[in-house]
Structure formats: structure tokens, C-alpha cells
Amino acid sequence: MPDKPLNNKAWFLVLPVLGFVLFSSLVPMMTVVNYAFQDTMGQNHFFWNGIAWFRHLLDPSTDSGQRFAGALTRTLLFSLAVLAIEIPLGIAVALCMPRHGRAIGPLLVVIALPMLIPWNVVGTMWQIFARQDIGLLGAALNGLGIPFNDTQYPVSAWSTILMMDVWHWTSMVVLLCYAGLRAIPDAFYQAARIDGARRWAVFINIELPKLHRVLVIAVLLRFMESFMIYTEPFVVTGGGPGEATSFLSLDLVKTALGQLDLGNAAAMSLVYLLISLTVCWVFFTAMTQIDRRREG
Amino acid sequence: MTRITLDGVAHSYGARPRDERDYALKPLSHVWRHGLAYALLGPSGCGKTTLLNIISGLVVPSQGRLLFDDRDVTRLSTERRNIAQVFQFPVIYDTMTVAENLAFPLKNRGIDKAAIGRRVAEIAEMLDLTRDLARRARGLSADVKQKVSLGRGLVRADVSAVLFDEPLTVIDPGLKWELRSKLKAVHRALDLLMIYVTHDQVEALTFADEVVVMNDGQVLQIGTPAELFERPAHTFVGYFIGSPGMNLLPARVAGREAEIDGHRFPLAASYPTAAPGQRVQIGVRPDHTTLRASGGLPVQVRRVEDLGRRQLARVTLGAHELVATVPPGTTLAAGAAAVHFDPARTHVYVDDRLVEGTP
Numbered sequence: 001m002p003d004k005p006l007n008n009k010a011w012f013l014v015l016p017v018l019g020f021v022l023f024s025s026l027v028p029m030m031t032v033v034n035y036a037f038q039d040t041m042g043q044n045h046f047f048w049n050g051i052a053w054f055r056h057l058l059d060p061s062t063d064s065g066q067r068f069a070g071a072l073t074r075t076l077l078f079s080l081a082v083l084a085i086e087i088p089l090g091i092a093v094a095l096c097m098p099r100h101g102r103a104i105g106p107l108l109v110v111i112a113l114p115m116l117i118p119w120n121v122v123g124t125m126w127q128i129f130a131r132q133d134i135g136l137l138g139a140a141l142n143g144l145g146i147p148f149n150d151t152q153y154p155v156s157a158w159s160t161i162l163m164m165d166v167w168h169w170t171s172m173v174v175l176l177c178y179a180g181l182r183a184i185p186d187a188f189y190q191a192a193r194i195d196g197a198r199r200w201a202v203f204i205n206i207e208l209p210k211l212h213r214v215l216v217i218a219v220l221l222r223f224m225e226s227f228m229i230y231t232e233p234f235v236v237t238g239g240g241p242g243e244a245t246s247f248l249s250l251d252l253v254k255t256a257l258g259q260l261d262l263g264n265a266a267a268m269s270l271v272y273l274l275i276s277l278t279v280c281w282v283f284f285t286a287m288t289q290i291d292r293r294r295e296g
Numbered sequence: 297m298t299r300i301t302l303d304g305v306a307h308s309y310g311a312r313p314r315d316e317r318d319y320a321l322k323p324l325s326h327v328w329r330h331g332l333a334y335a336l337l338g339p340s341g342c343g344k345t346t347l348l349n350i351i352s353g354l355v356v357p358s359q360g361r362l363l364f365d366d367r368d369v370t371r372l373s374t375e376r377r378n379i380a381q382v383f384q385f386p387v388i389y390d391t392m393t394v395a396e397n398l399a400f401p402l403k404n405r406g407i408d409k410a411a412i413g414r415r416v417a418e419i420a421e422m423l424d425l426t427r428d429l430a431r432r433a434r435g436l437s438a439d440v441k442q443k444v445s446l447g448r449g450l451v452r453a454d455v456s457a458v459l460f461d462e463p464l465t466v467i468d469p470g471l472k473w474e475l476r477s478k479l480k481a482v483h484r485a486l487d488l489l490m491i492y493v494t495h496d497q498v499e500a501l502t503f504a505d506e507v508v509v510m511n512d513g514q515v516l517q518i519g520t521p522a523e524l525f526e527r528p529a530h531t532f533v534g535y536f537i538g539s540p541g542m543n544l545l546p547a548r549v550a551g552r553e554a555e556i557d558g559h560r561f562p563l564a565a566s567y568p569t570a571a572p573g574q575r576v577q578i579g580v581r582p583d584h585t586t587l588r589a590s591g592g593l594p595v596q597v598r599r600v601e602d603l604g605r606r607q608l609a610r611v612t613l614g615a616h617e618l619v620a621t622v623p624p625g626t627t628l629a630a631g632a633a634a635v636h637f638d639p640a641r642t643h644v645y646v647d648d649r650l651v652e653g654t655p
Contacts, residue, residue: 196375
């Protein structure tokens with residue numbers, strides 16, 4: 001191996017980046033870490049509390065543990081439901097779109113439109129849409145004799161929030177899949193026709209394998225985004241009725257700002273962050289492993 | 297046994313072709329005979345792929361009829377024609393093994409497992425794929441992938457024609473020759489009609505029994521490699537085939553004599569005088585144009601290229617450029633020299649078409 005010149009002064013060149021990262025994420029996070037290990041009796045007097053906050057949080061027999069487990073379960077359920085609906089739906093819509101032609105431009109714009117609307121506007125739209133007195137959805141369902149009230153029934157609240165997320169974000173899956181499908185050369189379809197493949201065989205043997213990479217990205221993005229969802233359920237249901245749609249992020253804000261329970265909230269934040277990072281890491285490792293095995 | 301007949305087939309991608317230029321393929325009638333290897337040769341965009349896709353059924357021609365033997369298949373779907381097609385870029389099913397790839401067309405047609413296994417083994421043997429059968433098709437090199445996509449075509453027992461659309465484009469130069477000889481071997485073994493699209497004249501001339509030269513949606517000449525070389529029916533053929541292409545010079549032709557810029561030379565046959573307004577050209581291949589110290593049409597030598605086996609001189613005759621062969625041992629005075637055209641190999645073209653002389 002050839003000798004590489006080693007100059008420790010070069011580390012100074014990294015300093016600006018280091019400083020930026022420090023102030024953008026490390027310092028704010030350290031304040032959270034700070035709260036997570038301390039407790040207070042008021043008057044701005046803090047004392048060391050060790051890992052007590054974490055012990056409570058991760059022990060479902062305590063109050064805060066039970067609440068955390070509930071919120072985490074709801075959040076995971078929500079994410080899984082979002083993936084189960086949006087990924088197949090997104091693929092299906094992308095498959096139905098024309099591959100060539102003049103209609104594509106306007107079509108893509110229309111499909112991308114929901115993504116361009118700010119989160120709280122989406123929330124407000126659906127809040128009004130679901131109202132049982134004046135909302136188109138709520139009033140129509142009640143008119144048909146189907147009891148629907150997202151402020152009273154958990155099922156109504158959940159279906160409103162799920163529908164809203166599907167409406168808001170399926171287009172992203174559609175766009176990703178459409179780009180993936182467009183990248184498949186026509187020759188593959190022509191060869192499949194000559195080979196006598198039916199539509200389903202074309203999907204399974206050509207389209208799905210070629211979509212593999214964009215689907216990895218779509219699943220990851222949709223999982224992370226839905227796992228951290230805050231604004232829309234906050235506007236639509238505010239976490240209710242009761243605790244029914246109180247996801248981790250909503251619960252966290254309630255704990256920190258509603259109850260000013262800073263230690264508990266700080267511990268929650270850190271566990272929340274660790275879960276997100278772990279899921280990301282596991283997901284990516286699994287996918288690259290599968291990729292490597294397929295290549296080999 | 298299949299004989300493919302094109303009966304006035306033409307195609308335009310636009311809905312309402314107004315004049316001739318709107319056609320990607322101009323009306324064409326031709327019979328492709330069983331057991332022969334044809335090459336469709338022409339520059340990019342000349343309509344050769346359109347013609348191929350019409351035969352395979354991926355494109356329905358705007359007019360004319362397509363017959364397999366005596367059956368009209370013009371509107372028959374691709375999978376119901378007994379045609380295999382190999383594309384420019386290897387088409388393989390990534391998630392399947394080589395064996396599954398080869399079995400796929402048979403599986404789609406509901407053939408029983410034992411028969412599929414036998415047929416796949418047979419085709420794999422022929423294409424030297426037996427060792428790779430259990431491998432995933434994804435990780436294979438381009439030449440093996442291309443063999444797999446050829447195999448998927450051949451595996452069907454009813455296939456009587458194989459169409460190739462520039463199949464060697466992505467193959468390493470070193471492996472091209474090998475794969476091409478494999479194609480020849482398969483052709484001999486299976487006695488199929490093969491049609492091979494390419495823009496590479498070496499590929500076309502070495503592969504095919506007959507070469508179809510196309511340009512601008514039109515078939516200009518159909519002939520054996522030797523015919524294309526010796527008697528190009530169109531100036532484009534003369535120019536496109538051969539490296540370098542034919543020398544084409546505007547000339548006046550009267551009887552057994554031609555005249556270029558006031559220099560006269562004899563022809564081997566007698567030609568009628570062209571009507572006014574017609575463009576008359578003399579075409580001679582560089583191989584039949586000899587450079588001499590004197591005794592011929594006076595030219596200026598621009599430069600001499602030594603190709604190892606032979607020497608070619610780029611010369612100008614008045615304002616016209618041409619290429620001549622320098623016979624071994626010729627010593628030239630710098631600059632001025634003379635060229636001699638072999639009269640028997642000198643052709644006359646009127647409005648780009650070859651004119652037959654009377655002896």
C-alpha cells in the first residue's frame with residue numbers, strides 16, 4: 001500500500017461542519033437528554049434522577065408506561081395500515097396510467113396536487129369534510145343511516161384520519177412507481193407478449209421486480225412520515241375521542257406542553273428517536289442484504 | 297415450414313399519411329423463404345425495425361397484407377404467430393433462473409411439466425447454457441443474457457421464424473463473433489427462417505444469405521453479399537456497403553463512353569443518353585479504381601492511407617473526391633497522378649438507380 005500523507009491539521013477543515021451539526025442538532029438534543037435524567041420540584045431546581053424516567057416509561061405496569069405503550073401501539077398500527085393501503089393502491093394507480101401520450105403532464109400535476117397542500121390545511125379540510133352537521137362525508141353518511149362522528153366514535157375518527165392520509169400521500173407512491181414503470185423498456189412488454197404472458201404474469205415477472213428499488217424508498221418514506229404524523233390528527237381529532245387517535249407525537253406534545261412533565265417527555269422523545277432510527281436501520285440493512293443476495 | 301409474404305405492406309405512425317414522406321415504411325412486397333437467413337441493413341431510422349415489428353405483430357401495418365404460408369396474419373396477435381424475437385437489449389426475467397426463463401413461454405401456453413423440462417434441456421444444450429440453468433438470470437453477462445432471450449424464442453416447438461433486432465449492440469466486441477457463429481450454428485441446426493436487423497454491414501454480410509438494404513423507409517436492394525458489392529442497384533447501396541464506399545461521380549454518358557469534367561474514358565457496355573434533367577453518375581468501387589503514375593484521368597493525390605494489407609489514396613479529380621487503390625510497388629510523383637477505372641466494374645446510375653447497359 002502506498003504511503004498516504006498524514007496531516008493532523010486537516011482536522012481543522014472539518015470544524016465548520018462540526019460546528020454546524022453541533023448547533024443544529026446536538027445542542028438542542030443535549031438539552032432534551034439533560035431533562036431526561038433530571039427531576040424538579042419547581043423553582044428551577046433540578047436534581048439527578050438517573051434512569052427513573054426510562055424505567056417508568058418502558059414498564060407497562062406504571063401509569064406513564066401504560067400510556068406510552070398505548071400510544072406506541074396506535075402509532076405502529078396506523079403506520080402499518082397506511083402502508084397496507086397506500087403501497088398497493090399507489091402501484092395500482094401507477095399501472096393504470098398511460099405510458100405515453102399528451103395527457104400525462106396534466107395528469108401528473110393533478111395527482112401531485114394533494115402533496116402540495118400544507119399539513120394543517122389538509123387537516124382543516126378533512127375536519128370540515130368529516131363533520132356530521134355540515135361536512136359532506138359526515139352528513140352524507142349519517143343521512144344514509146350510518147352512524148358517523150369522528151368526535152365520538154373511535155372507528156369514525158380512525159377512518160377519517162386514514163382516509164386523509166391516503167388522500168394526502170398515495171400520490172407520492174404513485175409518482176415513484178410511475179417513474180419506476182416508465183424506466184422499463186418497451187422491449188420487455190413486447191417480449192412478454194411474444195412469450196404469451198398474461199397481464200398478471202407481466203406484473204409479477206417484469207413490473208414488480210423492476211419496481212423493487214422505488215418500492216423500498218416508498219415504503220421507507222411512508223413509514224417514517226406516518227410514524228411521526230402530528231399536524232393532521234392534531235387538527236382533525238386532537239387525539240380523541242378519548243385516547244383513540246392519540247399517537248406518539250400527539251401524546252408527547254401533551255406531556256411536554258400540556259402537563260409540563262419535562263422529564264417524562266424528554267425520555268419519551270429519546271425512545272421515540274431510537275425507535276425511528278432502529279426501524280430505519282433494520283429496514284435498510286434488510287433491503288441491502290436482499291439486494292446483495294439477489295445479485296449473487 | 298413457413299414462408300412469409302409481404303404483400304404491399306406499408307406503415308405510417310401518423311394516423312393519416314398525406315404523402316410518401318409520412319411513411320416509416322414505404323409499400324413493400326417480398327417473399328421471405330424458409331430456411332434462409334436474411335439481414336435488414338440500413339442506417340438508424342430507415343424503417344428496418346418497423347418492418348421487423350410488422351412481421352412479429354408488434355405493429356399492425358397501415359396497409360397491405362402479411363401472409364404466413366397462405367394464411368393472412370396481418371391482424372393476428374403476436375403470441376399466436378409462430379415467431380420469436382430477440383431485442384437490442386437482452387430481455388430476461390430477473391427473478392427467474394435461466395431454466396425458468398426458458399420454460400416461461402411454454403408454461404404460459406399450458407404445456408405439461410415433463411415436456412417443458414425436456415425441451416428446455418434440449419435448447420440449453422444447443423446454446424451452451426446447460427451449466428447456467430440453475431443460476432439466476434439477473435447476474436449473467438450480456439452475451440449469456442442474450443442467449444437466454446434467444447433460447448426463450450427457440451424453445452417453442454412451433455417457431456418457424458426468428459427475428460433479431462440488432463442483437464449484438466450491447467455485446468463485447470470480442471464475444472460478438474462468437475455469438476454470431478452460435479446464431480449461424482442454430483440456424484443450420486434448426487432450419488429456420490431468420491431475419492436479422494443491423495446497421496453494421498460486416499454483421500449483415502457475414503450472417504445473411506441475402507441482405508435487404510433499406511434507406512428512408514424504402515427497400516433499395518435485396519441480394520447476396522456479393523451482388524450488393526459487385527452490382528449495387530442504388531447509389532446508396534454502393535455508398536453504404538463497402539469500406540470505404542463506392543466512388544460516385546457526376547458524369548455525362550453517351551454510348552460506350554463517359555465523360556467527367558471533360559475527361560473521357562471507355563465503358564464496358566453501351567448506355568442510352570439520359571433525358572435532360574436526369575442526374576447521371578458513374579459508380580466505381582475503390583477496389584476497382586487504380587492509381588497510376590500516368591495513363592488515366594488526371595488527379596491530385598491528397599493523402600495515402602496504409603491499411604497494412606493495402607494502400608488507399610484519397611485523391612481529387614477536378615472538384616470531386618474519390619478513393620483509389622494504390623497497387624503495391626507503385627512509385628508516385630508527388631501531387632499529380634492518374635486513376636484508371638476497371639470498365640467491367642464501372643456502373644452507370646441515372647437518378648440514383650443502376651442502369652443496365654447493352655453489350
